[in-house]
Amino acid sequence: MCSHQTGGVPPDSSQDMVAVGDTPNRLNGHHGPNSATHPPNGANGHSSAKERRNPYAPRASDFLNNVSNFKIIESTLREGEQFANAFFDTETKIAIAKALDKFGVEYLELTSPAASEQSRRDCEAICKLGLNAKILTHIRCHMDDARIAVETGVDGVDVVIGTSSFLREFSHGKDMTYITKAAIEVINFVKSKGIEVRFSTEDSFRSDLVDLLSIYQTVDKIGVDRVGIADTVGCANPRQVYELVRTLRGVVACDIEIHLHNDTGMAIANAYTALEAGATHIDTSVLGIGERVGITPLGGLVACLYAANPDYVKSKYNLGMLREIENLVAEAVEVNVPFSNPITGYVAFTHKAGIHAKAILNNPSTYEILKPEDFGLTRYVSIGHRLTGWNAVKSRVEQLGLELTDAEIKDATAKIKELADVRTQSMDDVDSLLRVYHSGIQSGALEVGQKEALDRLLQEHRAAQLAAE
């Protein structure tokens, strides 16, 4: 495992690619009329929703749909602590809790105070921080745990018990009659303390539907604040999630939370679908950490819901903090942010192929559904490779303040490709080539198509550089 990472910044960003939006000063040049840094459509070049209506875009019109009306129950400090690499000392827990609170999640779920004496003390300490987020703790459906939980100062208690035949037989060994009785007792007890209570069935998607609906109906009638569905083994697909949540929505009046494991890579899609079907609360953890491969990742869920309704997501959460939070947690559990992570993966906003680069430079909406600037991040266009095109090179020529005709730029592009067929060219390599090409043209030492003359100029340039070093 590696220890440190820097999500959101391509590793060689200074080497072989250019940040679109770099200042003229830094690039030692000016912006021409078709400058790559000033796409034509609006401030950031993204078209407005009205301008480009997509018939397949998410619809919020369905009366059950909560895609633009949900709350996040952030469980890094509970489910996340179940991640194989996790050990959070008090200081780290507090740092994570504060960061998530600043980000704007509505709830923080903490490890059961019954787990250990330090867990109980940490739970109390986080309750005393006076955060905006409501603090929940997560317990077994048992009075012993409930008694400890309500003394910690939490705003609510999340109660869970397995209902699938697997867990009834091999975990707690209790039948539905016992489970229902225990649920009623624990819920009434927590309610009597004047705090929120949620009841959840573990392994819901491998439980009997009649059992599930029956127990949810019972706890709803006695005034539980929320019921929870859990895809504990990550076996559910979006259609199954939609059907179960929608069915439950017709049976209970209280809020519906969903907890989704990512064993088959479905956790984000399933969370989205659950909201479409009427779920109100989604469990997340930073980077998805949790048991095995974990649960719905906070960043991935935010990306998905931002794509559906950017204004709503921007109004709720401090999106510029996402990278910092992921780095904080990644460091705490000694993992890297994955290269392909939504939003913060180091290539999340890097465009490479010439066809993409041209369109992106004209209007970023062509190949981007998320605006990097909304997350405090930067878009990059990679140039020094064999898939480059003259439009990307032209944008660099303009950023460098060089004056070349289109024919000359195409000629220089051919040279970049030739060199990049041998090895990827760093940004410095590209810049040197363009400067040498430009001065060759200016001095009359070079004309379009004079390959050998260009090779000679480049060799002279390299020799001069070596001598200077």
Ligand SMILES: CC(=O)SCCNC(=O)CCNC(=O)[C@H](O)C(C)(C)COP(=O)(O)OP(=O)(O)OC[C@H]1O[C@@H](n2cnc3c(N)ncnc32)[C@H](O)[C@@H]1OP(=O)(O)O
């Ligand atoms: C799917 C999930 O992630 S659920 C949340 C998981 N979280 C945790 O496990 C929190 C950390 N856990 C712990 O610290 C410990 O497991 C404790 C303190 C909860 C219990 O520890 P122990 O008493 O030593 O029991 P152990 O962990 O070996 O077994 C779990 C016990 O809880 C019972 N149990 C399991 N799930 C539940 C439940 N949802 N409700 C009530 N009892 C349960 C089991 O039957 C078993 O009881 P037993 O002592 O009669 O055998």
Ligand SMILES: O=C(O)CCC(=O)C(=O)O
């Ligand atoms: O309490 C819940 O809803 C979920 C518990 C859990 O972590 C799981 O079932 O995977």
Ligand SMILES: [Zn+2]
């Ligand atoms: Zn879980």
